[in-house]
Amino acid sequence: MNKNIVELNNITKKWGAFTALDNISLSVRQGEILTLLGPSGCGKSTLMRIAAGFESPSTGSVLIGGKDVTSVPPERRPVNMVFQRYALFPHLDVFDNVAFGLRLKGLPAERINSEVNAMLDLVQLQDFKNRWIGEISGGQAQRVALARALVNKPQVLLLDEPLAALDLKIRHHMLEELKRIHTETGTTFIYVTHDQDEAMILSDRVVLMNKGTIEQIGTPDEMYGAPKTLFCAKFFGETNLVTGSVRDSDSQGAVVELPIGAAELGGRNLRKGSTVHVSIRPEAINIAPAVEGQTRANSAAGQVEDVTFIGSRVVYKVRHKDGMLLKCQEPRGAAGIRFAVGSQVCLAWEPASVVVLTD
Numbered sequence: 228m229n230k231n232i233v234e235l236n237n238i239t240k241k242w243g244a245f246t247a248l249d250n251i252s253l254s255v256r257q258g259e260i261l262t263l264l265g266p267s268g269c270g271k272s273t274l275m276r277i278a279a280g281f282e283s284p285s286t287g288s289v290l291i292g293g294k295d296v297t298s299v300p301p302e303r304r305p306v307n308m309v310f311q312r313y314a315l316f317p318h319l320d321v322f323d324n325v326a327f328g329l330r331l332k333g334l335p336a337e338r339i340n341s342e343v344n345a346m347l348d349l350v351q352l353q354d355f356k357n358r359w360i361g362e363i364s365g366g367q368a369q370r371v372a373l374a375r376a377l378v379n380k381p382q383v384l385l386l387d388e389p390l391a392a393l394d395l396k397i398r399h400h401m402l403e404e405l406k407r408i409h410t411e412t413g414t415t416f417i418y419v420t421h422d423q424d425e426a427m428i429l430s431d432r433v434v435l436m437n438k439g440t441i442e443q444i445g446t447p448d449e450m451y452g453a454p455k456t457l458f459c460a461k462f463f464g465e466t467n468l469v470t471g472s473v474r475d476s477d478s479q480g481a482v483v484e485l486p487i488g489a490a491e492l493g494g495r496n497l498r499k500g501s502t503v504h505v506s507i508r509p510e511a512i513n514i515a516p517a518v519e520g521q522t523r524a525n526s527a528a529g530q531v532e533d534v535t536f537i538g539s540r541v542v543y544k545v546r547h548k549d550g551m552l553l554k555c556q557e558p559r560g561a562a563g564i565r566f567a568v569g570s571q572v573c574l575a576w577e578p579a580s581v582v583v584l585t586d
């Protein structure tokens with residue numbers, strides 16, 4: 228079990244009457260990539276800026292490496308931050324941008340040389356070290372910013388939407404690079420993004436935030452496969468959300484009456500008569516030809532309304548006879564598109580793949 232390198236304890240941040248962060252507690256483990264994820268305005272950047280020391284909390288404390296740094300200024304915390312706008316020095320070349328912090332510290336030239344070169348190797352910019360900042364691409368500039376932060380050997384690297392200014396293809400490449408750099412340096416990364424794909428690709432753990440609070444913390448797999456709230460289920464990938472009421476429940480399981488039929492959920496004990504939301508992922512729904520007269524639990528009949536290719540997957544939108552539109556998907560196998568628009572089909576799912584959510 229890794230020890231905690233950063234601990235944010237009961238952090239509240241208010242601006243006048245507005246509460247941007249509401250009593251947040253969060254521990255970051257040594258060496259992990261932890262992502263703060265959430266919609267615009269949920270407080271991600273504020274929380275990161277409080278960890279960095281650019282902002283102070285209204286109440287609560289920040290510990291780094293076990294030391295209370297709540298009133299320690301940013302430059303004296305063992306952290307470095309990389310921003311979306313990398314703020315490099317345009318009048319210096321790549322090498323001197325990376326060397327800047329070490330020169331400020333007054334390190335001997337030989338040591339600066341070897342450490343900057345090691346960083347340029349790490350971010351694969353050796354061939355560009357004599358270029359001016361105006362002569363490199365956005366992706367390269369972000370690598371310079373990374374190298375400039377990492378050369379100080381921070382215990383924690385804070386990255387605030389560092390890829391937001393880059394186009395999609397470079398962003399994906401940079402995510403892979405960030406993972407490699409993380410593995411090679413072993414530095415703890417705290418990463419802010421509003422993009423769930425970025426969070427899923429990069430993170431050991433994701434902190435999903437909503438309106439100044441933490442909605443859920445988990446591995447990408449847990450966030451996708453076992454969301455606890457409606458907000459979390461909607462935020463991570465596509466899903467079918469259906470609201471129903473609990474018809475029956477005991478220690479063996481529950482039966483939930485949904486507008487698309489009954490769902491029998493073994494092993495789940497829910498309050499009889501209560502309203503629940505369930506999430507069924509499109510890939511958890513099996514699509515097959517309709518069978519005349521068949522009605523059974525954990526299945527629904529309908530008509531294919533739309534068929535779309537997404538990469539190697541086929542996505543079917545199926546209209547249930549009572550009006551609800553369900554999405555299901557399957558890998559495009561040898562048979563290609565198995566059901567044309569207008570086909571009568573039967574959708575079925577395993578009870579274990581149904582996730583029951585709270586509001």
Ligand SMILES: Nc1ncnc2c1ncn2[C@@H]1O[C@H](COP(=O)(O)OP(=O)(O)OP(=O)(O)O)[C@@H](O)[C@H]1O
Pocket residue numbers: 242245247265266267268269270271272273274421
């Ligand atoms: N200096 C400030 N004064 C007043 N309100 C602020 C200040 N800085 C941020 N806020 C407010 O606090 C809330 C959280 O802002 P924050 O920048 O942390 O959000 P975010 O989740 O990072 O959003 P985004 O993804 O848009 O950057 C927002 O409603 C924002 O308007």
